[in-house]
Amino acid sequence: MHRLFEKFIEQLSASVDAADLHEAMASAAAGLEFPLFAYFTYPPASSDTPLVISNYPSSWTSNYLRLRYHSVDPVILRGLRGLNTFHWGLDRDHRYLPASQQEVLENAAQFGIRCGLTMSIHDHRGRFAG
Incomplete structure (x- = not known):
């Protein structure tokens, strides 16, 4: 390791x-x-497109960016809140998430993305990547 x-x-x-x-x-x-892996950097301005480097299906990443899912993605929102590494996915209890956040997880599952491990990275200027 x-x-x-x-x-x-x-x-x-x-x-x-x-x-x-x-x-x-x-x-x-x-x-x-x-x-699979994905590296995501939250854009500095809400109108900007985030940087995504991944081997996720390109149909998923283009859909994700087009629908601006990063603004409601429960994985991104949790990553923004802290520095912890965490597991996520449909196998975890997500029934209590708002409908928009459940939609992101359910749509990702249609592309074979059902669960994952996220490591949040925050720099000294408060920028976020995960």
């Missing part, structure tokens, strides 16, 4: 563009036996 993390940090440090970041994250996800 330690070597996997070291390699990930090395790849991140050497990254010069989104393709390099994608490769670093794909390699780390594969090493952890995660079939």
